[in-house]
Amino acid sequence: MATKKAYLHFPADQTSNPFVCELVRDFHLVVNIFRAVVTPGKDGYLSLELKGAQDDIDRGFAYLREQGVEIHSGDTGLMWRKDECTHCTNCTVHCPTGALHITDRATREVAFDESLCIECLACIANCPFGVCRQMF
Amino acid sequence: MNRTYAQINEKIAAGKAVVLTADEVIDYVDRNGLEKAAKEVDVVTTATFGPMCSSGCFLNFGHAAPKIRITEAWVSDVRVYCGIAAVDVYLGATELRHNDPANMYYPGEFRYGGGHVIEELVAGKRLQLFALSYGTDDYPNRELRTMFDIHDLNQAIMTNPRNCYQNYNVAVNLSERRIHTYLGTLEPRARNMTYCSAGQLSPLLNDPFYETIGVGTSVWLAGARGLVYSEGTQHCSAVERGDNGVPVEGAGTLALTADMKQMKPAFVRGCSLRGYGVSLALGVGIPIPILNPDILRRTTVRDRDILACCIDYAADYPQKTGKVLARYSYEQLRSGEVQLNGKKVPVSAMSSYHRALEVAELLKAEIRDGKFLLSEPSRRLPANQSMKGLQVKEE
Known part of the structure; x- marks a missing residue:
C-alpha cells in the first residue's frame, strides 16, 4: 500500500470527465479529496491523496497524463x-x-x-x- | 563594581567588550554568580519583534518644477498626512489603501496598507506618489503623479510614537462567536489564546525601572542606528509590579526613530490582521549597559518570573471593565497550553521570539565588533506616571 499526495490541473475541455470515479473503479484507488475547483468550461483543480498499490497509482497517473491532466505529484495545493x-x-x-x-x-x-x-x-x-x- | 558609559564605550571601541544576549545572561549569571558576572559582562542585548501599530515615517520628496505644496497625497494608493510643510508627508502604519472595504464584508482581509508601503519602501521597491494641492504664487502646481523609490527621497525617517510595550495582555474569547482582534483570530468558548511579548528577551522587561533605557538611548531599529526620542504614548509606569519590579500589564512604552535608508527589510514587515486592520511588525534591539550588579540582576529575569494578564477580548476588553480572568507566566504561555477555568487552552503568539533572538544576536555582534556604541540617556522615562481614560463630556 502506498499513499501519494498530488494536486491536479486539468484543462477546460476535460472538466466534464469523471476522473475520480475512474481512479476508484479502474485503478482500485482510495481517494481522499482535500479541495476541488471544477467549473464547466473552465480549467479545473483537484487536490487529493491517493491510497493503493504503487503499481495502480503509477497506472492511474499515467492514465491522467494521457488525458492531458497536469500532475503536481507529491505536492499539496x-x-x-x-x-x-x-x-x-x-x-x-x-x-x-x-x-x-x-x-x-x-x-x-x-x-x-x-x-x-x-x-x-x-x-x-x-x-x-x-x-x-x-x-x- | 560600578562602571560608567564612557568606560563601557572605551571597551567597545577597543573590541574588548563582553556582550551577552538577555537569553544567554540568565545561565551565565547562574553559573558564575552575580558579583563575578557583573565584573565581566559589559553589555546585555535585549530585543523584540512584533506588530507595533503606532509606527510610521516622515518622507520628504524634494521639489519638481513647477513646485507643488502637496495638501493631499497617496503613496501606492495609501493616504499620507500632508498637514505639515511642503513636500513633507507622514505615512502611518495602520492607514488603509484607498477603497479598501475595511470590515464592510466582515471579517475584512486588509491585504495592503501603510505597513506594507513601509515594508516595500525599505525593500527598495518602486512606488507611486499621487499628490494634489491648491495652487499658490510660490507653489503653482496642483497635481503630480510619479514613480519613486527610497533612494529618490531626501529623508525617510521612521518616527514611531509607541513601540516596545513593556508587557502585554493575553487575549481570549469567552463568547459564543469567533472574534477578530489585533491579537489575531480568537475562537469561541476559549478555544485559543494569544500573547504578544518577547518575555525574558524584551527590552523594558530587562530594565523594569527604566534605569538605563531613557530619552536619548541608542537603539537598533530594524538594523538602523536609532534612538529613543521620548517616552512612548500611553507610557504608564504606575502599575502593579511583581516582587522583581516587573509589571504585570502594559506599563512603559518607547517612542523610537531611525533612518529608514539604513534598515534591513527582514525586520520591517507589513501585516494584515483579519477583521482588524493593517499594521507593521518591527525588530527592535536595545543594549543594556551593566553599570552595576543590580542592573545585571534585573537582566536575568526569566519567563517564569514575568506574569501577564489574560483578558476576555469579546467583552471585558472592549467594554473596559478591567476584569482579569487569570495570570500566566511566559513560561506557561510558551509551553503552548494553559488552564483556564479547568479547561486546557492552546496558546500561540503574535510576537516572534525567533526573530527577536536574531535581533539580539545581530546587536551583540555589532557591539562586539566596535560598531555600536552606547549612549547615556539625557532624561529618564517618567516613573509613577498613570494613564487617563477619556471622559466623554456633554459640554
Whole structure:
C-alpha cells in the first residue's frame, strides 16, 4: 500500500470527465479529496491523496497524463514560503493537524510538514504576513 | 563594581567588550554568580519583534518644477498626512489603501496598507506618489503623479510614537462567536489564546525601572542606528509590579526613530490582521549597559518570573471593565497550553521570539565588533506616571 499526495490541473475541455470515479473503479484507488475547483468550461483543480498499490497509482497517473491532466505529484495545493515566515507562531494553534508546528522549543522556529497538511486553509486566513498561499 | 558609559564605550571601541544576549545572561549569571558576572559582562542585548501599530515615517520628496505644496497625497494608493510643510508627508502604519472595504464584508482581509508601503519602501521597491494641492504664487502646481523609490527621497525617517510595550495582555474569547482582534483570530468558548511579548528577551522587561533605557538611548531599529526620542504614548509606569519590579500589564512604552535608508527589510514587515486592520511588525534591539550588579540582576529575569494578564477580548476588553480572568507566566504561555477555568487552552503568539533572538544576536555582534556604541540617556522615562481614560463630556 502506498499513499501519494498530488494536486491536479486539468484543462477546460476535460472538466466534464469523471476522473475520480475512474481512479476508484479502474485503478482500485482510495481517494481522499482535500479541495476541488471544477467549473464547466473552465480549467479545473483537484487536490487529493491517493491510497493503493504503487503499481495502480503509477497506472492511474499515467492514465491522467494521457488525458492531458497536469500532475503536481507529491505536492499539496498549499505553499508555505519559508523565507517570508517571521516565526510568530500564530498559525500553530489554528492548524488542526500540526502541519505547521514549532520545531525547536528553544528558538521557537516554525516549520511546515507538508505530509500532514489537509488544505483547510486556516493558515491563509490567520497568517498576518501572508506566508501561506494556495495554488488555486 | 560600578562602571560608567564612557568606560563601557572605551571597551567597545577597543573590541574588548563582553556582550551577552538577555537569553544567554540568565545561565551565565547562574553559573558564575552575580558579583563575578557583573565584573565581566559589559553589555546585555535585549530585543523584540512584533506588530507595533503606532509606527510610521516622515518622507520628504524634494521639489519638481513647477513646485507643488502637496495638501493631499497617496503613496501606492495609501493616504499620507500632508498637514505639515511642503513636500513633507507622514505615512502611518495602520492607514488603509484607498477603497479598501475595511470590515464592510466582515471579517475584512486588509491585504495592503501603510505597513506594507513601509515594508516595500525599505525593500527598495518602486512606488507611486499621487499628490494634489491648491495652487499658490510660490507653489503653482496642483497635481503630480510619479514613480519613486527610497533612494529618490531626501529623508525617510521612521518616527514611531509607541513601540516596545513593556508587557502585554493575553487575549481570549469567552463568547459564543469567533472574534477578530489585533491579537489575531480568537475562537469561541476559549478555544485559543494569544500573547504578544518577547518575555525574558524584551527590552523594558530587562530594565523594569527604566534605569538605563531613557530619552536619548541608542537603539537598533530594524538594523538602523536609532534612538529613543521620548517616552512612548500611553507610557504608564504606575502599575502593579511583581516582587522583581516587573509589571504585570502594559506599563512603559518607547517612542523610537531611525533612518529608514539604513534598515534591513527582514525586520520591517507589513501585516494584515483579519477583521482588524493593517499594521507593521518591527525588530527592535536595545543594549543594556551593566553599570552595576543590580542592573545585571534585573537582566536575568526569566519567563517564569514575568506574569501577564489574560483578558476576555469579546467583552471585558472592549467594554473596559478591567476584569482579569487569570495570570500566566511566559513560561506557561510558551509551553503552548494553559488552564483556564479547568479547561486546557492552546496558546500561540503574535510576537516572534525567533526573530527577536536574531535581533539580539545581530546587536551583540555589532557591539562586539566596535560598531555600536552606547549612549547615556539625557532624561529618564517618567516613573509613577498613570494613564487617563477619556471622559466623554456633554459640554
